[in-house]
Amino acid sequence: MGGALVRIGLVLGVVILGLAVVVGLGYAQLRSNAAADAAVRVPQQLSASATAPTTTPGTGTATPRVRVDPAWAQRTAAATGIPLRALEAYAQAELVLHAEQPACGIGWNTLAGLGEIESDHGRHGGSALNDAGYPEPPIRGPALDGNGVAAIPDTDGGRWDGDTRWDHAVGPMQFIPDTWARWGADGNGDGVADPNQIDDAALAAARYLCAAGPMTTPAGWRAAIFSYNHLDTYVDDVAAAANRYAAAVS
Template identity: 65%
Template sequence: MSWDDDSFADGFGERHPGRRATRWQIAGQAAGYVGLVVGVIALLVAAVMLPGVLGLGSNPAGSVSTQAHVPRVALPPMAATAEPEDAAEADAQSENTVDGLTGPPAVSGSETGPIDPDWTARTAEATGIPQRALAAYAQAHGVVAREDAECGVDWATIAAIGAIESNHGRHGGASLDDRGRALPEIIGRALDGNGVATITDTDGGRLDGDTTWDRAVGPMQFIPSTWARWASDADGDGVADPHQIDDAAETTARYLCASGSMRSLEGWRAAIFSYNRDGDYVDAVARVANEYAAAVG
């Protein structure tokens, strides 16, 4: 979960002011990396730390990292361009054309073409990531690569965060519908100071349904105040919705890139640390992202 204040939490609100964040643990990965089951374990750590002061050249929050390299995956291929048979067909297709690529884009609001469906199917099978979620992560990779070539964020990293935060939109029995919305909505516990951070309502309950306290929301678990600052409308429906996987994935990518280049190990870890200021969380994301990268060769 990404935060912009001095309080820290895991994907469902388990953060504490001035303390290390609680962490998620990932379990149940079978041989061959078929499927992924994400569990949540709240772990309160008494070490006091200040946000933003720990450079990731040294391990964040004092963790002992086993990460040896930055996850590396290629930019997902775009779908092939189909040639229109006549002028009428060309006119009809023009509404769905982005930079010369035709057909309904996986994320209609993004300024890039649709991801190759064969790539999506193969990669989903290899990694266990649901195709709908994978399409959103891949599209976010492509959009940000075009916007900020120096950033270096990739779909494997975004997917690893999605796995840890909500099991790709499946936490608590939720699932992604055809439009990419997580239903039922994934909403964390009230940040009411009862064993968690105290954050009073910042959005009038618009995103989290709570007019008294803020709660983390959506498949990427954004705090409403952070969403208000970084929100993207990736699916082009006119609404930046943290419960919609395309919007949430693209917002995650842009948020990570705000920390600077992720092409070095230190830069990559610093970006993940900005998302959740816990060294164990950074290590968990690194592990899952590298497993995804290895699964696709």
């Protein structure tokens, strides 16, 4: 596999089977509060509530829109502490995947766990998601220049990361441009697949995870999260976050 998903920060860089992984400082801090046991309980996959199935399909990379129930979203955001705009993106992606790939079984809380670890739901470094779903200021990982991290020369002409020499991980789900070129999705139906936009990034992440196979068993769930970042401790932390969100609404 070419390209990668990369974490913000600079603690450790490795390359495994062509997947570059950077473990960030924020992730290391989260590890101090999460279980380190590889047997962490796999989360129950929760489903969001929709007010309507789908609307008019888009074109190109666009996806049929699913409307998340606003009352459900408000209650769930209040119970979990997830920013409403981020929660709506995770829920919409889960509902779309339920229609596209029902056998996958991904839950919104799994995507929320991933979003927490990757960028604190778009809040890394003092950013915040605006109403359109873009973090302000934009979230960028360090230059992947081989200096303590994987070396990934520019693959997008600086389109997404603003760097024409080296790639950077981009946006709330931290996609590398090369990976985005293959997995990019248009979750908000505006005709553009943008890794900076939370609906697009959440849908792309959901499809990426489901490509690893059904997430309905502990082994399948762990394999999918491991495909996003090749560290068992990372898988454990996503599970811990997803379980916390499940418990908050139970």
